[in-house]
Amino acid sequence: MAAISGGKTYHHGDLRNALICAAVHLAADGGPERVVLREAARRVGVSPTAAYRHFDGRGELLRTVKVHAQRLLADSMERAAAREPGADDPSLAAERRLVALCRGYVGFAVDQPGLYRAAFCVARPAGAEEPSSGPPQAEPEIRAFTLLREALEGLAKAGGPRPGFRPAAGAAAWSAVHGLSLLLLDGPLRRLPAQRRDDVVESTLAMVVSGTRVL
Amino acid sequence: MAAISGGKTYHHGDLRNALICAAVHLAADGGPERVVLREAARRVGVSPTAAYRHFDGRGELLRTVKVHAQRLLADSMERAAAREPGADDPSLAAERRLVALCRGYVGFAVDQPGLYRAAFCVARPAGAEEPSSGPPQAEPEIRAFTLLREALEGLAKAGGPRPGFRPAAGAAAWSAVHGLSLLLLDGPLRRLPAQRRDDVVESTLAMVVSGTRVL
């Protein structure tokens, strides 16, 4: 029927995606807590309960947004790494890649605070608190982390295989950029002037790189 | 009157503190989002709106809890540092103190996830979004950060005054422990078995210490 003529049909046709899109926009300005089911429905022009045909409640909507946000974060990292020219010295290249990835990480957090926070929000399955429910359901393995870990492995390899390298180094690096991002967003480093902020970022990256050498 | 006899009086007598206490308990299990005004009032045995005589709404209650939580965090750090024996080599002592403080930090986060999250939650003043409202109102200077910074300064001094030391090093160290804490709490490092968790913590602390040397 007249889907072309702008007329509204009883059946939306692609409500799920429309809701996700609206929810992502909500998260983008206001973070995860502003992802409100009713509001998303309103924006799409549909009754609130319609969303329940596509999501198991607000929790699942949020979780979907979260996945999206994580993807965007990883994209930002890869883009930053791709922009990095240094393909000269291969051993240096590994380090540059790591730093570029981190820059992309923090950059995303600063540019898209709402989405960044959404990417790491806790969206409990609607009233779950007990750890004893079924299998531990392995984490979907976040690409952002994979990128960091691989970069670190590349760095370790480039510097010659050293014995002390621990996989936990990835977590350490991640901790640094994650913590830095959050402190800059909501944390006490919020109102930092841009110049000082860069300073802090550089220092932290230096710590990561240097720390990587001893891990 | 019969405050002693357990009889309830119309006037509570110390409602503000009672509410804060209840709210802190709520935060302790469930984090900031579970700090619900009505629930706190219920636990104290008072009507919901009574709270408005002492707080400017839920936001202020939460902010009060936040301050409390930050204090507890700093306490945990100092306690950890006090437990640290190493008073032998003064130059080593500085490093040990730094590590102990960090351990106390992460330890608090792991032991009191709800409070830790409350300590860093964003409690906006009831619908504020515009950055252009009055003076930047300096942050109250979080003691946890001060402890870290001072420890780093002590470390720098102990190693002989080096030129390159930047104050941003404090932020870098903080970023690491903060990020680590959050990844362990809600983040992807959540369900990590305790043993691996310690591994990650150690690696991160090693990164901090080593990074400190180059900053």
Place this chain on the structure above:
DNA sequence: GCCCGATGTTGACCGCATGAACATTCCGGG
């Protein structure tokens, strides 16, 4: 002893999440 201000209480309104029952549409047999 009385009155005012501080402190609580009731009642009401609004937004949100969610579930039950009902309506509309689409689509694949017959």
Place this chain on the structure above:
DNA sequence: CCCGGAATGTTCATGCGGTCAACATCGGGC
């Protein structure tokens, strides 16, 4: 071509939380 069930939306209703206005009560200073 027609029908019935599956999808997909809608309306109505419940319960919770934040918050405001109007009213009640207490306690202390005059």
